Amino acid sequence: MLPQFRIGYGYDSHEFKRGIPLIIGGVTIPHNKGLGGHSDGDVLLHAVTDALLGAIAAPDIGSLFPPSDPQWKRADSTVFLREALKRVASVGYELVNLDSTLVLAAPKIGPHTAAIRERVAELCGIAEDCVGIKAKTPEGTGTDNAAIAHVMVLLQRVLSSTDDLEKEAEEDLDDILTLIGPRAT
Secondary structure, three states: OOOOEEEEEEEEEEEEEEOOOEEEOOEEEOOOEEEOOOOOOOHHHHHHHHHHHHHOOOOOHHHHOOOOOHHHOOOOOHHHHHHHHHHHHHOOEEEEEEEEEEEOOOOOOHHHHHHHHHHHHHHHOOOHHHEEEEEEOOOOOOOOOEEEEEEEEEEEEOOOHHHHHHHHHHHHHHHHHHHHOOOOO
16 A cells, blocks of 8 residues: 655755856746756756655656756756656655755845745645745855755645545444444354
8 A cells, every 4th residue: 555645855956157047946036147957957846856756766857857868958847847746646646745945145035935936836736835945045065156955845645536435435344343332252
């Protein structure tokens, strides 16, 4: 029997580079540098994708969408996230909530948190109050020219009609046994 819940952890990092837009959580943020990567460099969506895939013990984002494959050059990271969500659903789970921490020196994420939360919730098909977005500075870590994302997800098994019928049958049997009481031996 499948476990009722699964958790997953995702991590990603990208270096800042000039001449490309900064996209975090599917939101373009004004800044003089963007995040380098084979795709659009969306560090948050990449970490969410890996957390979802990890929760179901699926291959990671790099295995499914290798940077060596030219079709993923400058690809929109929502493509990766949608595939991960599809795989989660295909094995009988749904996303309950996610929590994330972004680590970067600049730009400040605070003014963009609501927009990022809204977009990630929309992409994942969950309520905004089920998406945690936090930001920290990388004090003393030597990563001032990079953005890092840490993400945790909670998945819940989706009950199928068969599961519902089995549960009802068990409850009916318990009711019957309660009515007839203990049997003498």
